[in-house]
Amino acid sequence: xxxxxxxxxxxxxxxxxxxxxxxxxxxxxxxxxxxxxxxxxxxxxxxxxxxxxxxxxxxxxxxxxxxxxxxxxxxxxxxxxxxxxxxxxxxxxxxxxxxxxxxxxxxxxxxxxxxxxxxxxxxxxxxxxxxxxxxxxxxxxxxxxxxxxxxxxxxxxxxxxxxxxxxxxxxxxxxxxxxxxxxxxxxxxxxxxxxxxxxxxxxxxxxxxxxxxxxxxxxxxxxxxxxxxxxxxxxxxxxxxxxxxxxxxxxxxxxxxxxxxxxxxxxxxxxxxxxxxxxxxxxxxxxxxxxxxxxxxxxxxxxxxxxxxxxxxxxxxxxxxxxxxxxx
Amino acid sequence: xxxxxxxxxxxxxxxxxxxxxxxxxxxxxxxxxxxxxxxxxxxxxxxxxxxxxxxxxxxxxxxxxxxxxxxxxxxxxxxxxxxxxxxxxxxxxxxxxxxxxxxxxxxxxxxxxxxxxxxxxxxxxxxxxxxxxxxxxxxxxxxxxxxxxxxxxxxxxxxxxxxxxxxxxxxxxxxxxxxxxxxxxxxxxxxxxxxxxxxxxxxxxxxxxxxxxxxxxxxxxxxxxxxxxxxxxxxxxxxxxxxxxxxxxxxxxxxxxxxxxxxxxxxxxxxxxxxxxxx
Numbered sequence: 001x002x003x004x005x006x007x008x009x010x011x012x013x014x015x016x017x018x019x020x021x022x023x024x025x026x027x028x029x030x031x032x033x034x035x036x037x038x039x040x041x042x043x044x045x046x047x048x049x050x051x052x053x054x055x056x057x058x059x060x061x062x063x064x065x066x067x068x069x070x071x072x073x074x075x076x077x078x079x080x081x082x083x084x085x086x087x088x089x090x091x092x093x094x095x096x097x098x099x100x101x102x103x104x105x106x107x108x109x110x111x112x113x114x115x116x117x118x119x120x121x122x123x124x125x126x127x128x129x130x131x132x133x134x135x136x137x138x139x140x141x142x143x144x145x146x147x148x149x150x151x152x153x154x155x156x157x158x159x160x161x162x163x164x165x166x167x168x169x170x171x172x173x174x175x176x177x178x179x180x181x182x183x184x185x186x187x188x189x190x191x192x193x194x195x196x197x198x199x200x201x202x203x204x205x206x207x208x209x210x211x212x213x214x215x216x217x218x219x220x221x222x223x224x225x226x227x228x229x230x231x232x233x234x235x236x237x238x239x240x241x242x243x244x245x246x247x248x249x250x251x252x253x254x255x256x257x258x259x260x261x262x263x264x265x266x267x268x269x270x271x272x273x274x275x276x277x278x279x280x281x282x283x284x285x286x287x288x289x290x291x292x293x294x295x296x297x298x299x300x301x302x303x304x305x306x307x308x309x310x311x312x313x314x315x316x317x318x319x320x321x322x323x324x325x326x327x328x
Numbered sequence: 329x330x331x332x333x334x335x336x337x338x339x340x341x342x343x344x345x346x347x348x349x350x351x352x353x354x355x356x357x358x359x360x361x362x363x364x365x366x367x368x369x370x371x372x373x374x375x376x377x378x379x380x381x382x383x384x385x386x387x388x389x390x391x392x393x394x395x396x397x398x399x400x401x402x403x404x405x406x407x408x409x410x411x412x413x414x415x416x417x418x419x420x421x422x423x424x425x426x427x428x429x430x431x432x433x434x435x436x437x438x439x440x441x442x443x444x445x446x447x448x449x450x451x452x453x454x455x456x457x458x459x460x461x462x463x464x465x466x467x468x469x470x471x472x473x474x475x476x477x478x479x480x481x482x483x484x485x486x487x488x489x490x491x492x493x494x495x496x497x498x499x500x501x502x503x504x505x506x507x508x509x510x511x512x513x514x515x516x517x518x519x520x521x522x523x524x525x526x527x528x529x530x531x532x533x534x535x536x537x538x539x540x541x542x543x544x545x546x547x548x549x550x551x552x553x554x555x556x557x558x559x560x561x562x563x564x565x566x567x568x569x570x571x572x573x574x575x576x577x578x579x580x581x582x583x584x585x586x587x588x589x590x591x592x593x594x595x596x597x598x599x600x601x602x603x604x605x606x607x
Contacts, residue, residue: 035512043418051480140594165572167352264544269562272566283444299450306446306447
């Protein structure tokens, strides 16, 4: 991280040899020192209003019994200490069991969709590395799903996955005769796999975008040198491409994991509000327990736990990745 | 060196499969939007029995799509405009000044990416409800509340990307402007902005896309009159009787502006990602 060289605006000059410190000169120096903060102010105010203050309020709410009776006078909601956390973490109780279930579903969802998105993005990125006719057309086409608004894309998928009028069952049942009974894709056990398929469709282009940017930064002579050593395609991928892409992959995978874990739009639009139980991601679960049952205290306690969980995952991930890098 | 045969075969096979996967839903969207209703209520068919533009006409009257559209355009444009200005100021400070808290600021802004949206949705909802009651400015159920919320969503990426862009602009340009007596603000407007224009346009498109596609906050923060396309289309597609051809037509229409903008600027996104990463 080497960024700023010499700052254009020098820090307040206070060396002993400097001319006498007049009030006006000092005023100018103070103004100079404050300039960057003035430029940051709008961003700071916005981040405070929309992210930081609500987060603090969220933590505060998680210690309250904030139900529908207290929405208008939420500051009067009774303080219940750790009661919400106790209910949420009591895995033998219904609320805790549901939370564990949705956590498990979310982990399966995250591992599958991030794994496949990265795999598709990496494979396509490597196969598109060499120049050939139609390469740019393919790249542009592959990026299209990422640019589509989430709801437009997911609504299209929900049409395609309809049991009776959908394209998927038409192919599987009517054309290929793979199954006799038309399967349901948006309810029941299949719903989680449908969800993963839609998520991969929407996210792998982002992986491709980042990996393409990373691949362009690899100097071509590395490949030439390894070809001289007699390395074939697969050995080049293993010995040149993967190590050179490591910095991109480290950030990319972390970002994808955090996005998937917090994903709300895909299940919300795909299942029309309430997800079937096999595909109930944690964000949907919290949304339902807050806005449908109007119990904000429980919902906030779950959100706080989710944030803590993600924080721990991120820290462990960064530590593990950095240690590997140091050992290597 | 000539490529081995199996690599070329693999390339063709794998890229074709990925192309099919990518294109299938896009094909469904486009082809269904020109089908008559009978084609989408019965078994799926690959080709329309006849071509029709009726879905594109009818969709405006089945649901108040026009109002959703106007709401989305207003909210997204406003969020984009404010977000770009705020991001330009912040990126200018981070790329051109050394000050206490500089790296803490960058880190804090990036780490908001990690927050589950659901965590600050509930409190923000309560804050807006109560602020509206106290000040009389309607933040809950209005477009204003959405604009304020959305403009922060694109800030982290925008600031990050613009900082990279600004850092690549030679400082000599700033210094010669300073010699001419330009203050920081004039330097920013007259020197930095014109040079970084491609980056700024890319960031603007990104902010617009973010606001245009957001679902979670739109579903909680909007009332009947401020409903955006995200909520409107969703209820359109989950009502008791779904006109799939109209829904597909509407999905196509709302997608075209953002897809066109993104694909036109994709080079700048790649450049921005690289610039931000090597910073």
